[in-house]
Amino acid sequence: MFFRLNDEQSEIRDLVRKFARNEIAPHAERWDEESHFPREIFAPMAEMGLAGLLVPEQYGGSALPRLTGALIYEEIGAADMSTGVWMSVHNMVAGLINTYGSEEQRARWLPKMTAGELLGAFALSEAHAGSDAANVRCLAAREGEEYILNGTKFWVSSAGVADVYVVFARTSASGSRGISAFVIERGMAGFSIGKLERKMGLHSSPTGELIFENCRVPAAQRLGAEGEGLRIALSSLNGGRINIGAIATGVARAAFEVATRYARERMAFGRAIGAFEGVQFTLADMAMRIEAARLLVYEAGFKMDEEGEDASMYAAMAKCLATDTAMAVTTDAVQVLGGAGYVRDWPVERYMRDVKVSQIFEGTNQIQRLVIARALLGEVAAAK
Ligand SMILES: Cc1cc2nc3c(=O)[nH]c(=O)nc-3n(C[C@H](O)[C@H](O)[C@H](O)COP(=O)(O)OP(=O)(O)OC[C@H]3O[C@@H](n4cnc5c(N)ncnc54)[C@H](O)[C@@H]3O)c2cc1C
Incomplete structure (x- = not known):
């Protein structure tokens, strides 16, 4: 066992440390004071490969091991926790699309996500479903080649600023096996952003509600099999x-x-x-x-x-x-x-x-x- 980083790990950590110290840390106080979501650093982060940590190179990702990811996140967190949080959520969402998406879905969203053009968000929690995640009540009723979504998701990081949302909704009454995942884009009819939370901290990472009112989502935007969502x-x-x-x-x-x-x-x-x-x-x-x-x-x-x-x-x-x-x-x-x-x-x-x-x-x-x-x-x- 070696308690030493290898050359690639040290190089990546040092590059990210330099970026975080120069481009993030000096602004973190102002972003917090002004509750400013720093969209302007998403593209430069993507250029460094930080927007596709779990995505293969063919879609523009950097496909790094988790351990290298941990080195990166420590550096970003040391500069600004809010930035680390939305970056982590974005990478998690891109990783999900890569793992569970069809070839078509990967080609549709991943290149733009890894290029820093589309930001990802993850919507599981609801008013009655936090720790008890299987208690999701947001409904997705199948109608032909579409699902019709109705309900509200709570506490979604990057609500309103994200472009691509992985949303978990109920497709049948069968408990934890009745939940399915959908990729939903900002601007779809019937999808709007509700209240944004006033929080103790993390002010530059917006957190808020997603509202679905008869939002028609093509079945082609379901991620994975029906019932596999949880x-x-x-x-x-x-x-x-x-x-x-x-x-x-x-x-x-x-x-x-x-x-x-x-x-x-x-x-x-x-x-x-x-x-x-x-x-x-x-x-x-x-x-x-x-x-x-x-x-x-x-x-x-x-x-x-x-x-x-x-x-x-x-x-x-x-x-x-x-x-x-x-x-x-x-x-x-x-x-x-x-x-x-x-x-x-x-x-x-x-x-x-x-x-x-x-x-x-x-x-x-x-x-x-x-x-x-x-x-x-x-x-x-x-x-x-
Ligand atoms: C800033 C912020 C950003 C967030 N971002 C996202 C996001 O991007 N996407 C998303 O889906 N969600 C997000 N969340 C929601 C977050 O994941 C939930 O708040 C969290 O899972 C806890 O759920 P809850 O708030 O409903 O608390 P509850 O589940 O109501 O828990 C209340 C208390 O009871 C305790 N408790 C509950 N069940 C048990 C048990 N079985 N045993 C012991 N103790 C228990 C909890 O530990 C806690 O102390 C975010 C929340 C915040 C505050």
């Missing part, structure tokens, strides 16, 4: 969880760097605050936790590259540990900065506001613990 949705979440773990590790790293710099410079009682053991121990704990989280994220990425969906326990562990770590580390960073940590002149309050949601979406951290327990205990943990 399986498709859940299969994408493993990779998404590793991405979120990596993004959260990046946010934690950024917070730690600010706190360390501040501890060297801020004077109290005639000394730099970093001279006090109380502050030193906090910084030492932050550093330890970040290293541990990063290693578990890497391991989950490695396992997913080797074992595919069998790595779900590791994806859940990585997501849970890394996001709990990031919440603790960003909170500690605010504490190390004292009053300066609580005001917007410093970025740590934004890191803390942004990262909270990483414990909630892509499956809450309670749900991650259920996934882990079920993998460990089998039927005993699954029994009702």
Whole structure:
């Protein structure tokens, strides 16, 4: 076992780090203040291959391993968590179209998605279906060669700014096997954007409602087989969880760097605050936790590259540990900065506001613990 990146991995990480430091980080504060979705960086990101991480080269993608993806997401997350989130969702959606789409569907959407022309969004959650994802009520009634969609999807990242939405809707009453996936384009008749959420953080990544009112969707836009939707949705979440773990590790790293710099410079009682053991121990704990989280994220990425969906326990562990770590580390960073940590002149309050949601979406951290327990205990943990 080698605890060293190979040449390709280091090169990609360094390129993305440079891009993130120059093109994303300097604007993140303004984007947050103005709730500005930075569409202008989508094309440059695509040029670097970041809009088709899971898509083969024939459709313009870069088809990178999950572990390399984790390196990339940490760099983007360290610059701006919001950007990491919409980028992760976009790549997840392109990956789904690549895996479950027909040849026609791949040719129709993927080249434009990997070129940064079409942005993807993922719409599973509803008012009554968050953790309980099988409780989807949005209806897709078949009528000849079309489905007629009626219902509302909630909390959709990139709502309104995305062009291509993978939407999960009910095609029969048979529980988790009655859900199907559809690719729906912005502008289709009967599809509109509802309320946009006012959030604690992640202000430059819009989150909102999708409304379907007799929206006629050609059967050719169904992704995968009828009834396969929930399986498709859940299969994408493993990779998404590793991405979120990596993004959260990046946010934690950024917070730690600010706190360390501040501890060297801020004077109290005639000394730099970093001279006090109380502050030193906090910084030492932050550093330890970040290293541990990063290693578990890497391991989950490695396992997913080797074992595919069998790595779900590791994806859940990585997501849970890394996001709990990031919440603790960003909170500690605010504490190390004292009053300066609580005001917007410093970025740590934004890191803390942004990262909270990483414990909630892509499956809450309670749900991650259920996934882990079920993998460990089998039927005993699954029994009702
Ligand atoms: C900013 C943001 C962006 C999002 N983006 C998307 C997106 O792009 N696409 C999308 O489909 N969704 C998205 N979501 C939705 C997100 O995935 C859900 O909020 C999440 O899955 C939790 O569902 P819920 O909010 O309904 O909480 P609930 O399921 O109502 O849970 C409430 C609480 O109960 C706990 N709980 C529930 N069930 C159990 C259980 N069995 N055991 C123990 N505890 C349990 C939960 O952990 C949580 O603490 C987004 C949400 C946010 C806030």
